[in-house]
Amino acid sequence: MISSNSRNTTSRYFAVINAGSSSFKFSLFAEMHDDRLERRAYGEIEGVGAKPHFSARDSDKRMLGEHQWNENVSLEDLLGFLIEWIEKYLHPHHLNAVGHRMVHGGGVYTEPVMVTPSVMEDLRKLVPLAPLHQPRVLAFIDALSHRYPGLCQVVCFDTSFHKTNSRISQLYGLPQELTAKGLWRYGFHGLSYEYIAQELPLIDEKASAGRTIIAHLGNGASMCGLVGGKSVASTMGFSALDGLVMGTRCGTFDPGVMLYLLQHEKMTPTEIETMLYQQSGLLGVSGISSDVRDLLASDAPAAKTALDLFAYRVVRETGSLVAACGGLDAFVFTAGIGEHSPEVRAAVCEQLEWLGVRLDVKANQMGRIRISSSDSRVSVWILPTYEELMIARHGARISKGCEFIP
Numbered sequence: 001m002i003s004s005n006s007r008n009t010t011s012r013y014f015a016v017i018n019a020g021s022s023s024f025k026f027s028l029f030a031e032m033h034d035d036r037l038e039r040r041a042y043g044e045i046e047g048v049g050a051k052p053h054f055s056a057r058d059s060d061k062r063m064l065g066e067h068q069w070n071e072n073v074s075l076e077d078l079l080g081f082l083i084e085w086i087e088k089y090l091h092p093h094h095l096n097a098v099g100h101r102m103v104h105g106g107g108v109y110t111e112p113v114m115v116t117p118s119v120m121e122d123l124r125k126l127v128p129l130a131p132l133h134q135p136r137v138l139a140f141i142d143a144l145s146h147r148y149p150g151l152c153q154v155v156c157f158d159t160s161f162h163k164t165n166s167r168i169s170q171l172y173g174l175p176q177e178l179t180a181k182g183l184w185r186y187g188f189h190g191l192s193y194e195y196i197a198q199e200l201p202l203i204d205e206k207a208s209a210g211r212t213i214i215a216h217l218g219n220g221a222s223m224c225g226l227v228g229g230k231s232v233a234s235t236m237g238f239s240a241l242d243g244l245v246m247g248t249r250c251g252t253f254d255p256g257v258m259l260y261l262l263q264h265e266k267m268t269p270t271e272i273e274t275m276l277y278q279q280s281g282l283l284g285v286s287g288i289s290s291d292v293r294d295l296l297a298s299d300a301p302a303a304k305t306a307l308d309l310f311a312y313r314v315v316r317e318t319g320s321l322v323a324a325c326g327g328l329d330a331f332v333f334t335a336g337i338g339e340h341s342p343e344v345r346a347a348v349c350e351q352l353e354w355l356g357v358r359l360d361v362k363a364n365q366m367g368r369i370r371i372s373s374s375d376s377r378v379s380v381w382i383l384p385t386y387e388e389l390m391i392a393r394h395g396a397r398i399s400k401g402c403e404f405i406p
Contacts, residue, residue, distance in 0.1 A: 012096040013040075014395045015086055016388045019100070019140045022048050028086060029392040037392050041089065045078055052078055056085070064089070076143040083148060097152040097402050099395035100141060101191060101387065103133040103240065105157030107182055112160070112394040115141055115153040123155070129182065130239070132277060152402035154395040161190030161197075164230040169324065172238075185242075187224065187234030189216045192385040196334055197229045203369065204379055207330030213321050215314060216385065217344065218335035219247035219290065223314065225321035233324035235317045241276055244313050245306075247290035250280035251313060282306045292337050292344060311347035318352060328355055328378050333371075334385040345371065349380060 012031040017024055023046035029037045041064055043056035054067040065085060086095055099112075106126045113119055120141065127134045141153055170184045193214055201208040212226045221244040222236040235243030235252075245251040261267045267275075275284075283290035286306035288298055295303040322328045331352070333345055342364050349359040349371075356377025364371040372380035 012396065012399075013086075013090055013093060014392050014399070015083075015095055015098045016391045016395070017098060017100055017140060018388070019136045022046065022050070024048065024140065026082060027388040027392070028089070029389070029396075031396050035396075037389060037396060039389070041086075042388075045082065048075065048078065054078075054081065054085075074143075075139060076147050079140065079143050080147045083144070083151075095151070097154055097395050097399035098144060099154045099156060099391040100137055101158065101391055102137050102155040103158050103188060104130040104186070105159045106186075107184075109155075109157055110160050110163040112154055112156040112391075112398055114398050115145070115155060119155070129186075131273075133240070152399045154391075154398050156191060156391045156394045158188045158190045159186045161194045162187030162224075162231045162234055165232060165234070169233050183238060185234070185237035187222075187231065188236045188240050189220070189222045189224070189234075190231075191387040191390045192216050192334060193224045193226070193231060195386050195390040196332055196383050197226060198390075199383055200229070200330075200332070203381065203383075204330055207332075207379060207381075210329035211322075211325040211327050212330040212332060213318060213325070213328060214332045214334060215318075215338055215348075216335045217244075217314070217333065217338035217341075220249065221246045221335070221337070223317050223321060225325040227325050233321055235321070244317060245285070245310050246281045248278050248281045248283045250276050250284070282310060285309055292341055296341070296343055307344070307347070311344060311351065314348050315351040318348075318355075322355065330379045330381065331357065332381045332383050334383050339382055339384055340367075342367065345382075352378075 011033055014029045014031065016027045016029065023044055025044040026042065027039055028041040030040050031037055039059055041056050041058055043054065045052050045054045047053050049072060051071065052069045052073060054065070056064040058064055067081070083095065102123070104126050106129055108122050120138070123134070123138060144151055144153060165187065171179065172184060174183055193216065196214050200212065208229055213223060214226065215223045220240060222234060223244065224231050225233045241249050241251070243251055258272065261272055281290060282292070282295060286295055286300070286302045288300060288303055289295060292307070295307050333339065337344055345364055346359060349357050357380060358373040358376035359380065360371055360373045367382060369383070370379065370381055372378065
């Protein structure tokens with residue numbers, strides 16, 4: 001629990017909720033009087049839609065609480081349980097605001113924003129741009145608003161960081177009337193890139209001021225080119241399907257394949273959507289698993305093919321981003337695969353030697369922060385991402401003056 005000394009040095013508390021299809025993760029942050037944000041608790045409710053299970057831990061990973069429901073309960077009741085648990089945990093203080101990760105801001109929202117009825121109306125119109133992600137978050141916001149009308153909620157968009165991309169870099173070669181309807185390149189994983197961009201000056205001022213590529217390699221994967229800490233290009237475009245091969249997503253492929261599937265395989269749009277989002281990528285190529293760890297442990301030739309393809313696409317997209325940045329000073333690995341797979345990092349770096357990348361093999365195996373050798377023209381780093389903290393920072397800034405009294 002929170003000590004009395006900690007309580008005396010804090011002013012406000014914020015919850016961050018990351019909604020998934022069958023679970024949602026949360027983090028609880030305290031704002032100190034020097035404006036620092038400290039995570040006090042985190043956890044999740046998994047099994048939403050079946051038999052939900054709640055668990056929470058403190059910053060030292062000690063269990064704070066668990067709860068099991070024996071049958072399906074409503075989303076509103078689950079969120080109510082979570083807010084009540086947080087309020088009890090914080091007593092006599094109160095939660096000030098909740099921050100949400102929203103995948104798509106479209107061309108309307110390029111900054112985090114406080115939830116209002118008009119904002120919700122705008123966000124509902126953007127559902128076609130992110131049909132698998134957007135509705136889940138909107139449902140969570142609606143449920144919280146219904147149960148706690150006075151609770152301040154802030155939405156942070158994964159597309160916002162890429163607002164600095166040039167107009168040319170955003171365009172597809174489509175008729176103007178379609179572009180006017182919002183069919184252009186947006187880019188995603190912006191909250192992750194924003195966090196890394198804020199941390200990079202602390203370890204490499206040259207990289208921060210110069211040309212950097214960040215590889216967010218997880219189940220969902222993308223890369224971003226930065227110049228002076230600002231996004232200039234991203235591998236993801238209109239949707240989160242674009243760019244790299246991912247856990248279950250296909251990445252970039254010829255749109256003619258889509259026409260072929262529709263016309264000759266007689267697949268429906270729903271069937272194609274399911275295949276591209278849930279049955280492709282590492283899972284589809286290997287036929288084994290979407291998890292890099294499983295593929296590395298497998299002797300099956302298809303597992304090696306999937307891993308080789310994954311690394312190849314990272315290397316190929318690096319070339320594209322180097323062109324967009326006008327050169328390269330630093331390369332950063334982040335997210336689950338980027339942070340924890342020395343094999344994938346090595347495979348990528350070995351194929352980037354033409355750029356002047358020189359890998360320190362021992363540093364890479366040990367997972368040190370810097371994994372490039374002293375004679376490498378390009379510095380290579382491993383930096384853990386922290387999207388929840390980025391959302392909490394935005395929530396703290398936007399919700400000044402908000403106080404929730406249940």
